[in-house]
Amino acid sequence: MLLDTGYRPGPAAALRESLYRIRALANNNTLIRLRDPGQTISYVVMPMVLMLVLKPLYVRAVEGGTTKVVTGLLVMFSVFAISIAGNAILAERTWKTWDRLRVSRAPAAELLIGKTLPIYVVMVAQQTILLVYGCLVIGLPIPGNVPLVLGAILLWAFTLLAIGALLAAIVRSHGELSVITDVGALTLSSLGGALVPLSLMPEWAQVAAQASPGYWALEMLQAAVSGDAAGVVRPAAILLGIALVCGVFAIRRLTRGWGRGGLL
């Protein structure tokens, strides 16, 4: 007996079925993440070590050094985490599993949500852990406006996810992705003031910093940590714009699939 009856559910049932499929996809991607956690762990542990080592330097060099060392390294290693998103999406292409999913009943939007949701959770968790560590171990004052900080983390993670998806959609191999994310992340985050306080950098670098998402993330997070809601608005808007542009392009590309034009 064939189970495929061509049954079409009503709107409420369709929503339940959609959520059911998204949960199945998210579970599968969570399994994959949990079985290969090395990269995620290193992007949490490395900044913890660096925060401890660099804190005395920051405190002596700039005002508000503790905040700057915590937010700076948080931003830097969250930018590195773009490679987690990129590799996870690119792996579907390497394994040729993305086309298997595209043939299923799940439409493109469900596939993308199911794929990116666990990665998003990982990114948010990474930043939250580093911020909590910053408060408990490094001496960052506990933020007065926790929802504002959480909102900033959620937005920054969304931006990183969109950039990672975009990269995964356009690069042709894990090697290419690795070059772009490692060199790009280091350049963008340090140029944005994540490694060395911006005030200590050359003038040209301070001007160029504004082209870096890392710069705006740093602005947003430092404002959020200090409870400055007004200071969050401008960088948040810019990051949201970057996220939307990257996200829309990535969605268009991933929805269409790589076909035979992809080199993998």
Add this chain to the structure above:
Amino acid sequence: MLQAIDLVKRYGPVLALDGFSLSVAAGEIVGLVGHNGAGKTTFVEIVSYLIRQDGGHVTIDGRPPSASRGRVGVAPQHIALYPSVTVREHLTLFGKLAGLRRAALDSAIEELTVALRLGAFIDRRTAALSGGQQRRVQAATALIHRPGLLLLDEPTAGADLETREAMLDVVKQRAGDGAAIVYTTHYLPELVELQATIAVARNGRIIARGTYDELVDGLPGEVRLIHDNEEEVRVSTTQPAATLIDLLGRAERPISTIEVHNPSLDDLYRSLAVSDAP
């Protein structure tokens, strides 16, 4: 069930499909054969709605592929599985994506575990499986929701005997249940065993269609005998069995080797290539 009419598909300067037409009825197995580059996989990808055709049209139960997502089971030519995910987890994922829940899902997994002989490695990660085992898992993910149309693109390529037997049994059973099946392969004997209608693709179109007997009727096979003194006799014949009996009856010396070659897929291609030539 499946109707494809005059499909055209270009990849840059390459014309992959050039007026490709094929129909498959419910319960019918169509064996799609042809050399590499004949258009088989492109056809499968169009019906799966993975790529769009440049011309012609396709319907599945009267609807276009875009409206038939989930109603088609596809096992692509290349292995496409998650290396760190177990066989059971694969089946669960694809079953859930097709809308199967609890009892129906468990029952479908159980049925395929038996039918495709997955039991010994159901809880192992696919990266640890042999090529043949991975082939069976891939087929299982395509079959899990009992689709009305099955597209199996070289499902036994490089597979061992156990995989081939299991695959053919399941395909026959699903056709018996009413599924329309497109089965691409390079092995004619599989299609004979499946009692499939054979469609021969060449240069992006179907150039012949019929049963095995209809297509190979009149094509010469070969009978080869070697006597104990190493004298060799080769006879080209359209009736190998009768010719062999005749030769054996007339043999005056003991025979050390007997070989009978029935017409092969290559013989069929060659004959069609000749008849298709301008």
